[in-house]
Amino acid sequence: MKQTKSTEMLVGMFIAAGLAALFVLAMKVSNLSTLSTGESYQLIARFENIGGLKVRSPVTVGGVLVGRVSAIDYDNERFQAVVTLDIEEKYNRFPEDTSASIFTSGLLGEQYVGLEPGGLEEVLTDGSQIELTQSAIIIEKLVSKFLFDRAAEGGTE
Amino acid sequence: MLEWIRELGRGGFRYFEKLGRSTLFLIKTLAGIPAVLARPGLLVAQLLSVGVLSLLIITVSGLFVGMVLALQGYNTLVDFGAEESLGVVVSLSIVRELGPVVTALLFAGRAGSALTAEIGLMKATEQLSGMEMMAVDPIHRVIAPRFLAGFLSMPLLAAVFSAVGIYGGFFVGVGLLGVDDGAYWSQMQAKVDLYDDVLNGVIKSVVFGFVATWIAVFEGYDTVPTSEGVSRATTRTVVHSALAVLGLDFVLTALMFGE
Amino acid sequence: MTETSDDKGSDSLVRIRGLRYARGDRMIFDGVDLDIPRGKVTAIMGPSGTGKTTLLRLIGGQLCPHEGSIRVDGQEVPELGRGELYRLRQRMGMLFQSGALLTDLSVFENVAFPLREHTRLPESMVRGLVLMKLQAVGLRGARHLMPSELSGGMARRVALARAIALDPMMIMYDEPFTGQDPISKGALVQLIRLLNDALGLTSIIVSHDVQETAAISDYMYVISGGKVIGAGTPQQLEGTDSDWVKQFMQGLPDGPVPFHYPAPEYVDDLLQRDTGSAR
Numbered sequence: 001m002k003q004t005k006s007t008e009m010l011v012g013m014f015i016a017a018g019l020a021a022l023f024v025l026a027m028k029v030s031n032l033s034t035l036s037t038g039e040s041y042q043l044i045a046r047f048e049n050i051g052g053l054k055v056r057s058p059v060t061v062g063g064v065l066v067g068r069v070s071a072i073d074y075d076n077e078r079f080q081a082v083v084t085l086d087i088e089e090k091y092n093r094f095p096e097d098t099s100a101s102i103f104t105s106g107l108l109g110e111q112y113v114g115l116e117p118g119g120l121e122e123v124l125t126d127g128s129q130i131e132l133t134q135s136a137i138i139i140e141k142l143v144s145k146f147l148f149d150r151a152a153e154g155g156t157e
Numbered sequence: 158m159l160e161w162i163r164e165l166g167r168g169g170f171r172y173f174e175k176l177g178r179s180t181l182f183l184i185k186t187l188a189g190i191p192a193v194l195a196r197p198g199l200l201v202a203q204l205l206s207v208g209v210l211s212l213l214i215i216t217v218s219g220l221f222v223g224m225v226l227a228l229q230g231y232n233t234l235v236d237f238g239a240e241e242s243l244g245v246v247v248s249l250s251i252v253r254e255l256g257p258v259v260t261a262l263l264f265a266g267r268a269g270s271a272l273t274a275e276i277g278l279m280k281a282t283e284q285l286s287g288m289e290m291m292a293v294d295p296i297h298r299v300i301a302p303r304f305l306a307g308f309l310s311m312p313l314l315a316a317v318f319s320a321v322g323i324y325g326g327f328f329v330g331v332g333l334l335g336v337d338d339g340a341y342w343s344q345m346q347a348k349v350d351l352y353d354d355v356l357n358g359v360i361k362s363v364v365f366g367f368v369a370t371w372i373a374v375f376e377g378y379d380t381v382p383t384s385e386g387v388s389r390a391t392t393r394t395v396v397h398s399a400l401a402v403l404g405l406d407f408v409l410t411a412l413m414f415g416e
Numbered sequence: 417m418t419e420t421s422d423d424k425g426s427d428s429l430v431r432i433r434g435l436r437y438a439r440g441d442r443m444i445f446d447g448v449d450l451d452i453p454r455g456k457v458t459a460i461m462g463p464s465g466t467g468k469t470t471l472l473r474l475i476g477g478q479l480c481p482h483e484g485s486i487r488v489d490g491q492e493v494p495e496l497g498r499g500e501l502y503r504l505r506q507r508m509g510m511l512f513q514s515g516a517l518l519t520d521l522s523v524f525e526n527v528a529f530p531l532r533e534h535t536r537l538p539e540s541m542v543r544g545l546v547l548m549k550l551q552a553v554g555l556r557g558a559r560h561l562m563p564s565e566l567s568g569g570m571a572r573r574v575a576l577a578r579a580i581a582l583d584p585m586m587i588m589y590d591e592p593f594t595g596q597d598p599i600s601k602g603a604l605v606q607l608i609r610l611l612n613d614a615l616g617l618t619s620i621i622v623s624h625d626v627q628e629t630a631a632i633s634d635y636m637y638v639i640s641g642g643k644v645i646g647a648g649t650p651q652q653l654e655g656t657d658s659d660w661v662k663q664f665m666q667g668l669p670d671g672p673v674p675f676h677y678p679a680p681e682y683v684d685d686l687l688q689r690d691t692g693s694a695r
Contacts, residue, residue: 018313021320030351287516292505
């Protein structure tokens with residue numbers, strides 16, 4: 001089979017274009033670039049209720065992404081959800097009295113863990129537990145509480 | 158009535174016969190692939206006609222699909238004040254669904270029908286039979302390189318479609334409708350997962366490439382060797398590939414994204 | 417079939433005994449015995465639709481007979497494995513009715529095709545061989561043309577050059593003269609005879625062109641209705657007593673092969689309202 005240089009060239013360009021497109025999809029479109037590949041350490045937080053938190057949900061401090069949720073488990077003894085957070089190594093100076101809360105981005109957005117640093121000298125190290133936590137806000141609970149309170153007020157009048 | 162049932166049974170047998178024939182054909186084709194790899198020249202020639210010549214229609218379609226998605230998505234999202242999420246809407250729809258599916262449909266129409274017609278004509282003009290008499294197995298020499306080329310081209314074409322589509326959405330969303338540049342990309346990167354979305358899209362296109370090319374080369378090889386037979390086979394290729402791709406898409410989506 | 421085991425060196429290259437082959441319900445061959453002598457041009461003749469092409473495909477192992485034996489050079493073709501069959505086919509050339517040139521390759525590449533597929537010859541040697549074969553059929557100057565640019569006769573000559581590219585022991589011609597103008601017909605007639613004698617080939621011609629075939633063949637078989645109904649040298653067949661063979665050889669419109677397709681009596685048919693007219 002005779003083959004001209006231009007055939008080879010066109011096919012080579014086609015393959016290169018396809019691979020470049022795959023690269024774009026991986027790097028520019030997907031979360032690969034935001035995925036921390038560097039060193040990380042783990043913190044543990046216990047919540048009464050985690051709402052819609054999932055593995056790989058973001059962990060932020062002051063709105064900056066510092067890590068992701070790496071595991072969610074349930075403690076049968078204390079009846080609490082145990083959430084393991086993967087925090088990037090370079091953010092390793094959180095005080096011991098840092099608090100963790102579960103927030104919702106926007107009204108209908110996904111849920112994430114927000115950390116708020118405290119004021120103690122000692123810092124959290126790999127495997128430490130965050131003592132101060134605030135569970136996810138469940139809208140149904142809020143609404144029913146609100147209605148209950150209004151009903152109670154109405155009753156006293 | 159009896160005749161009707163008999164005809165139904167006969168049709169059923171014919172269907173199974175064809176299914177069996179195509180499977181045996183596939184096995185023979187796969188067995189011929191090592192021989193193709195030993196002669197990359199054959200593969201390159203087919204990559205040119207199957208892949209490169211489909212590139213234009215794929216690129217143009219991808220661009221327009223991305224642009225339309227951005228327009229439609231923007232009009233809906235703006236009601237919720239969520240036009241920042243345009244990048245997510247465009248990229249997820251393209252990477253997960255439209256990229257692999259539309260590419261496979263276009264591929265069946267452009268490359269699949271051409272493959273069937275080419276192989277069918279080779280059969281009708283006794284070229285395949287002539288090769289056999291020259292002690293050259295046409296499945297190794299003609300079918301296997303075409304099959305491999307189609308199978309390899311599809312994921313690349315789908316990737317090109319997706320990438321171009323996302324840039325088409327960027328062009329309309331950011332360039333014309335005024336969505337924030339940074340929000341378009343950052344929201345996209347936050348929501349599109351490399352494994353769940355991009356990789357699953359690639360897997361889909363690999364499966365579609367396999368099936369669509371298989372149908373195309375089999376219909377060509379199984380053609381009734383007349384001009385009428387070739388034209389019927391070409392039509393069948395497009396119809397069967399489209400149905401197979403859409404049906405498989407449902408199954409694959411259910412497997413991959415259903416939780 | 418007792419004597420067939422040691423016919424490798426005998427005079428007949430192809431020996432067919434008791435061949436039966438049916439397509440669907442229709443019997444194409446019903447007990448055919450044939451011998452193709454080595455080094456000769458043998459013609460197999462018969463009206464259209466008697467399965468002459470099928471016979472060549474049976475010899476080439478592309479079809480399998482339902483009964484009977486087909487031996488080529490001492491090998492029982494229907495029983496050969498794939499590898500052996502392919503090795504045997506490398507020693508057979510076949511010229512298809514349409515030429516069966518590969519449309520995406522030039523004339524040169526078409527002739528080079530079997531060489532490239534089956535040998536590892538250096539490019540310079542391939543070129544030399546191809547030019548030699550093309551010179552033999554008089555088309556060395558047409559080597560850059562594509563098959564679509566050739567006339568029917570030229571395409572067949574290129575196919576012939578391709579068939580002899582590997583120096584086979586025999587060539588089968590499927591209707592080589594059909595649809596040719598007198599000049600290319602003449603050229604082909606001469607080529608077949610010349611190549612046969614110069615290369616020491618065995619040639620089998622399947623045809624219904626009586627004059628041209630009779631002019632070059634050493635031996636002829638006439639097949640009709642799935643049986644051999646006449647055999648002999650062209651001269652013997654000219655002087656045959658068989659009405660059928662006479663009708664075929666001389667091209668008479670009516671005879672044992674009726675002019676009319678079987679039908680009810682003409683007068684009855686005209687008077688009756690035909691139920692089958694819609695078909």
